[in-house]
Amino acid sequence: MNYKILMKVQEQQDEYKDTWKHIKDLEAELDYMYMREPDDVKYIMSLERELDNLYEKLNQLEDANN
Numbered sequence: 869m870n871y872k873i874l875m876k877v878q879e880q881q882d883e884y885k886d887t888w889k890h891i892k893d894l895e896a897e898l899d900y901m902y903m904r905e906p907d908d909v910k911y912i913m914s915l916e917r918e919l920d921n922l923y924e925k926l927n928q929l930e931d932a933n934n
Contacts, residue, residue: 884926884930887925898912
């Protein structure tokens with residue numbers, strides 16, 4: 869029984885870490901786009917939208933862990 873709980877906690881922590889890494893990667897890409905390709909508005913908007921969704925997911929994961 870405890871093993872299942874520990875596995876679930878580990879999965880949640882892994883998902884949190886993966887989401888955080890994905891956010892950092894997208895933020896770096898967004899910074900690059902702002903500097904090098906500021907006219908590519910559609911792609912920049914899609915990156916911003918995806919970042920918003922990932923931050924929302926991160927908040928949900930934090931709420932679930934607390």
